[in-house]
């Protein structure tokens with residue numbers, strides 16, 4: 382682990398003291414602070430004005446009760462969160478996660494990452510994140526609807542197209558966004574498309590938003606491979622998860638000439654050496670809401686490995702697209718030993734600090750989540766633009782906008798890494814580029 386600059390060490394110790402028990406948040410903060418030593422030497426005003434302390438302290442944290450009834454009439458109480466982290470560049474923007482593991486520390490790490498990611502997109506969006514410890518798995522549509530309505534019955538008073546614009550994340554897709562939009566409209570009596578993104582295409586959604594995070598991550602790694610005179614062509618790839626990000630990462634890798642041979646869920650891994658059948662995965666996961674295990678009953682040549690470890694399968698490109706800390710130091714060493722040339726993070730913070738060190742030391746291509754998966758939120762900002770114009774753009778045009786944004790993000794991270802004497806280090810490039818823009822805006826806004 383890099384040693385922190387003395388002044389930044391003080392900031393970090395304060396973060397630990399003020400936010401006890403929030404391990405994921407501590408991890409996300411430390412990773413950013415490790416990159417900022419040379420920045421604060423060059424810009425002492427950031428320290429004088431306590432910009433870093435301010436960035437580490439959310440502007441507002443909302444925690445609320447979410448009561449709902451299941452189909453049998455039994456009452457359940459979940460906890461809802463929205464952390465409005467930083468609005469220096471625009472309204473708070475970031476997804477909602479519904480997963481039983483959710484607690485304040487996870488929402489804060491995600492919200493903190495979102496500040497820098499959103500800055501990298503070049504769009505006018507601040508950082509925020511929210512969610513609940515509600516588990517949508519195994520719930521009926523009606524149960525999910527009642528939960529979403531109860532969740533929005535509190536959340537509506539904190540959000541708005543110029544204030545805070547939530548979207549999806551783990552466990553929150555088009556169905557959940559639709560129910561929440563309906564409840565927002567009902568409570569406020571406003572048809573305000575820009576209040577949520579990831580909406581259905583018939584009521585203000587944008588083409589390409591569904592595909593954007595996965596496609597964007599593949600575009601980013603494609604750019605990084607080009608700097609090494611390489612491409613996806615003919616590469617064997619692994620993509621963890623089998624949700625929104627995973628599905629469209631696989632699809633774009635195939636379009637770019639690679640072959641994904643495995644994906645996963647929290648129960649196991651599916652391996653298809655012929656290349657995964659994306660159409661089948663979409664049908665199983667998006668339409669029928671089944672488990673990835675069922676893939677093997679449609680393709681007899683594929684194998685399902687219960688509790689399998691996807692990172693043990695030899696590959697040239699790995700795209701973790703499930704959840705945080707899914708690649709540890711040992712997994713990273715295995716990937717590198719097996720010939721992996723590039724890792725692109727579709728998920729947020731999927732690699733532990735030990736794993737990141739392995740990738741950086743090995744000097745393979747390593748695209749950290751806040752840069753590589755920024756295509757989702759960038760396309761959400763494009764959805765906001767279309768809503769503001771009361772317009773809807775064509776698929777090809779919107780996809781080209783996404784690709785251009787990802788090419789720019791790659792270039793920015795690449796150039797900043799070179800400028801700071803660490804060529805090829807996209808972690809440093811993303812942290813410094815993302816941070817500097819927010820910090821300069823905060824300086825300009827005065828002490829707020």
Ligand SMILES: NC(=O)C1=CN([C@@H]2O[C@H](COP(=O)(O)OP(=O)(O)OC[C@H]3O[C@@H](n4cnc5c(N)ncnc54)[C@H](OP(=O)(O)O)[C@@H]3O)[C@@H](O)[C@H]2O)C=CC1
Nearest residue numbers: 550551552594622623624625626646647703704728729757
């Ligand atoms: N959706 C978006 O636009 C964006 C998402 N991200 C990040 O991408 C990642 C995936 O999100 P998304 O695809 O939207 O979510 P989905 O809910 O669509 O899919 C999540 C996938 O990851 C697996 N998964 C989730 N939690 C765990 C866990 N604790 N252990 C093992 N597997 C797990 C799920 O398996 P199972 O069904 O078994 O739980 C599922 O296959 C997250 O890190 C998210 O923060 C980043 C940027 C934008």
Ligand SMILES: O=C(O)CCC(=O)C(=O)O
Nearest residue numbers: 475476548550757758761
């Ligand atoms: O589209 C959005 O607003 C949020 C996407 C998101 O949650 C993320 O980038 O992690």
